[in-house]
Amino acid sequence: MNPISKLLNIKYPIIQAGMVWCSGWKLASAVSNAGGLGIIGAGSMYPDVLRLHIQKCKLATDQPFGVNIPLLYPNIQEIIDVVIEEGVKIVFSSAGNPATWTSVLKAKGITVVHVIANTKFALKAQEAGVDAIVAEGFEAGGHNGREETTTLCLLPMIKQAVTIPVIAAGGIGSGKSMLAAFALGADAVQIGSAFAVAEESSAHPAFKNKIISAVEGDTKLAMKKLVPVRLLKNEFADAVSIAEAGGADRVRLMELLGRARAKAGMFEGDMEGGELEIGQVSAMLNAIRPAKEILEEIWTDFKSELARFNSLHNELDF
Amino acid sequence: MNPISKLLNIKYPIIQAGMVWCSGWKLASAVSNAGGLGIIGAGSMYPDVLRLHIQKCKLATDQPFGVNIPLLYPNIQEIIDVVIEEGVKIVFSSAGNPATWTSVLKAKGITVVHVIANTKFALKAQEAGVDAIVAEGFEAGGHNGREETTTLCLLPMIKQAVTIPVIAAGGIGSGKSMLAAFALGADAVQIGSAFAVAEESSAHPAFKNKIISAVEGDTKLAMKKLVPVRLLKNEFADAVSIAEAGGADRVRLMELLGRARAKAGMFEGDMEGGELEIGQVSAMLNAIRPAKEILEEIWTDFKSELARFNSLHNELDF
Numbered sequence: 001m002n003p004i005s006k007l008l009n010i011k012y013p014i015i016q017a018g019m020v021w022c023s024g025w026k027l028a029s030a031v032s033n034a035g036g037l038g039i040i041g042a043g044s045m046y047p048d049v050l051r052l053h054i055q056k057c058k059l060a061t062d063q064p065f066g067v068n069i070p071l072l073y074p075n076i077q078e079i080i081d082v083v084i085e086e087g088v089k090i091v092f093s094s095a096g097n098p099a100t101w102t103s104v105l106k107a108k109g110i111t112v113v114h115v116i117a118n119t120k121f122a123l124k125a126q127e128a129g130v131d132a133i134v135a136e137g138f139e140a141g142g143h144n145g146r147e148e149t150t151t152l153c154l155l156p157m158i159k160q161a162v163t164i165p166v167i168a169a170g171g172i173g174s175g176k177s178m179l180a181a182f183a184l185g186a187d188a189v190q191i192g193s194a195f196a197v198a199e200e201s202s203a204h205p206a207f208k209n210k211i212i213s214a215v216e217g218d219t220k221l222a223m224k225k226l227v228p229v230r231l232l233k234n235e236f237a238d239a240v241s242i243a244e245a246g247g248a249d250r251v252r253l254m255e256l257l258g259r260a261r262a263k264a265g266m267f268e269g270d271m272e273g274g275e276l277e278i279g280q281v282s283a284m285l286n287a288i289r290p291a292k293e294i295l296e297e298i299w300t301d302f303k304s305e306l307a308r309f310n311s312l313h314n315e316l317d318f
Numbered sequence: 319m320n321p322i323s324k325l326l327n328i329k330y331p332i333i334q335a336g337m338v339w340c341s342g343w344k345l346a347s348a349v350s351n352a353g354g355l356g357i358i359g360a361g362s363m364y365p366d367v368l369r370l371h372i373q374k375c376k377l378a379t380d381q382p383f384g385v386n387i388p389l390l391y392p393n394i395q396e397i398i399d400v401v402i403e404e405g406v407k408i409v410f411s412s413a414g415n416p417a418t419w420t421s422v423l424k425a426k427g428i429t430v431v432h433v434i435a436n437t438k439f440a441l442k443a444q445e446a447g448v449d450a451i452v453a454e455g456f457e458a459g460g461h462n463g464r465e466e467t468t469t470l471c472l473l474p475m476i477k478q479a480v481t482i483p484v485i486a487a488g489g490i491g492s493g494k495s496m497l498a499a500f501a502l503g504a505d506a507v508q509i510g511s512a513f514a515v516a517e518e519s520s521a522h523p524a525f526k527n528k529i530i531s532a533v534e535g536d537t538k539l540a541m542k543k544l545v546p547v548r549l550l551k552n553e554f555a556d557a558v559s560i561a562e563a564g565g566a567d568r569v570r571l572m573e574l575l576g577r578a579r580a581k582a583g584m585f586e587g588d589m590e591g592g593e594l595e596i597g598q599v600s601a602m603l604n605a606i607r608p609a610k611e612i613l614e615e616i617w618t619d620f621k622s623e624l625a626r627f628n629s630l631h632n633e634l635d636f
Contacts, residue, residue: 118534118535119534137468137470138456138457138468139456139467139468139470139471146535147534147535148535148538148539149457149534149535149598149601150455150456150457150468150469150470150489150598151468151470152455152457152468152469152470152488152489152490152495152498153457153489153495153534153598153599153601153602154534156492156494156495156602157534157601157602170470171468171470171471172470174474176474176501176502176503177470177471177474177501177502179501180470180498180499180501180502181498182501182627182630183494183495183497183498183500183501183623183627184494184495184498185494216436216437216465216467216471216472216475217436217464217465217466217467220466221466225563245543245565246565247563247564247565247566248565280467280468280471281471283467283471283475284471284474284475305501306627306630309500309501309624309627309628310627310628312500312624
C-alpha cells in the first residue's frame with residue numbers, strides 16, 4: 001500500500017494544500033469526503049476562528065483531515081493548543097523550525113508532516129521526528145524557498161537525502177504532473193492552486209475567475225528580499241516588480257506590502273490592489289468545479305497515464 | 319517507434335544539448351556513437367571553426383549528429399551556408415525567430431528542431447514548419463525564457479498547443495527525470511549539464527570540477543534585464559546579483575558582463591571572473607565520465623524506473 005495513504009489513512013495519495021483565505025472547513029471536508037486529505041489553512045485564522053473551522057470540519061466529514069500551521073505564526077502556542085484540544089489527528093507544519101513543536105504534537109499522538117524547499121530543512125525535519133515531508137518547488141504558489149529549486153530538481157535530491165515518505169508539491173494540478181512527481185520518487189502529491197478554484201474554496205469568486213483566466217507567465221516570484229512569494233500579476237504585483245527592478249530594499253517592500261493585503265485580494269476580491277498568491281499551474285486551470293470532481297479527474301488521469309506507461313514500456317523494449 | 323528516434327534516426331530518444339564552449343565534435347560524436355543525438359554548439363564558434371568541427375565529427379561517427387544554431391548569431395548567413403555546404407542533416411535552432419531560416423534549411427532536406435520556452439513561440443515554430451520543438455524550462459542552464467515557467471508546468475502546456483513532437487529540456491539529467499518528462503508527454507529529452515561534465519566535453523577541467531561540486535541553490539537566473547541566463551555562483555555571478563538587487567539597468571549589466579566572459583570561464587578556466595552557464599541539475603552531478611557511460615546510465619535507469627511503474631500500477635489498482 002502507498003505509504004502516505006497508509007500513514008494518513010486516506011484512499012488516494014492526494015493532499016489538498018493548506019492555503020490562506022482559500023482552505024477553510026468547506027474545502028477541507030469536501031476533499032476528505034472525496035477520498036483525499038483536506039487541510040484547513042490556519043495561516044489566515046485567529047485561534048478562535050481556527051477552532052470553529054475544526055469543529056465544523058469534524059461535523060462535515062468522518063474522514064481524516066489536517067490543519068496546516070505556519071510555525072512563524074505570532075500566536076503559535078494558542079494555535080497548537082486549539083489543535084490539541086480539538087483532537088486534530090494530522091498537522092502539516094511549515095515556515096519555521098520543526099524542532100520546537102514536532103515533539104509536542106507527536107506526544108499527543110498527532111501525525112506531523114513538515115513542508116520544506118531544500119535538503120537542509122528536509123534533514124532537520126526528519127531529525128525533529130516528523131512522519132513525512134512535503135518537498136515544494138519553485139513553481140508553487142504563495143511562500144517559497146530561496147534556492148528557487150524546481151520540483152523536477154528538488155524531488156530526486158530530497159528522496160536521496162531522507163528515509164521518511166516524501167510528498168511532492170509545486171506545479172502539480174493534473175494526472176500527468178502527478179505521474180511525473182511519482183516518477184521522481186514522490187509517495188504522494190500536495191495540490192494547492194487546482195483546489196483554490198474549487199467551488200468549496202473560500203477564495204473570493206473574482207480571485208477564482210482571475211486564476212482560471214491566467215495564462216503562462218502570469219505569476220512571478222516576488223518579495224525576494226523579504227520572504228519569496230509567488231503572486232498573480234496585477235497592479236500590486238507590478239508595483240512590486242518595478243520597485244524590485246529599481247533596487248527597493250526590505251523597508252520599501254514592507255511599506256508596499258502594507259497590512260492585510262492578502263485578505264483584501266484573495267478573500268475580499270480586490271483584484272488590483274490585493275496580494276494574490278497562486279502557482280504557475282494556474283495557467284492550466286480553466287473551470288470552477290466541486291473539489292470531488294477535481295480530485296477524481298486527477299486520480300482518473302493519473303491511472304490512465306500510468307496505464308499508458310505500461311504500453312510505453314513494451315514499445316521501448318527493443 | 320518513438321517519434322523522435324524515428325525523425326532523427328537514433329537509437330535512444332536522448333539528445334545532448336548544443337552548449338557554448340562545451341559541445342564540440344568530440345562530445346557530439348561520442349554521444350552519437352553511443353546511440354543518442356550529439357549536437358555541435360555553433361554559438362561559440364566562428365564559421366570556419368564550426369566547419370572544422372563538422373568535418374571532424376563526420377570522421378568520428380557514421381551516426382546522425384546535429385548543429386545548434388542561435389538564430390541571433392551575428393554571422394548567421396555564413397553559419398547557415400557552412401551547415402548546408404557540409405551536408406549537416408539536423409539543425410537545432412534557438413534564440414531567434416524560426417520563420418526566417420526554417421524554410422531555407424528544409425529546402426535542403428535538413429531536419430529542423432527549434433528551442434522554445436513558451437507556447438507563443440512553440441506555435442510560431444510549428445507554423446514556420448519545424449519538425450519538432452524543444453520545450454526548455456526555468457531550471458535549464460544558460461539562456462532561458464522570461465516567463466520562468468518550469469519544465470513541469472511548461473511541458474503539458476506545449477503538448478496541448480502543438481501537434482509536432484516535443485523534446486523536454488531543463489532539469490533532466492537522470493533516468494528518473496527523463497521518466498518524469500515522458501509522464502508529462504515528452505517524446506524525448508534534451509540533456510545539457512550532465513553532458514557538460516562528460517570527459518569529451520571541451521569545458522575547462524576546472525569548470526567541470528566546479529559543476530560536480532555544486533550543491534542546490536548554487537545556480538541562479540541572472541541578467542533578467544538583458545537576456546535571462548542561469549549561472550553557477552562565483553565572484554562574477556555574485557557581482558551581478560548585487561548589482562541587480564541594487565537596481566542596475568541594462569547598460570550597467572552590459573558593462574559588468576563585458577566581452578568574452580563565457581569563454582574565459584567555461585573554456586579557459588577562470589572560475590571566479592568567468593561566466594559559468596549550467597542548470598540546476600548540476601547539484602545532482604558528481605563525476606566526470608565518458609559520454610557513453612552517462613547516456614547508458616540514464617537509459618538503463620529510465621527503463622528500470624519504467625518497470626517500477628508497472629508494479630506501481632498493479633499496487634494502486636484497488
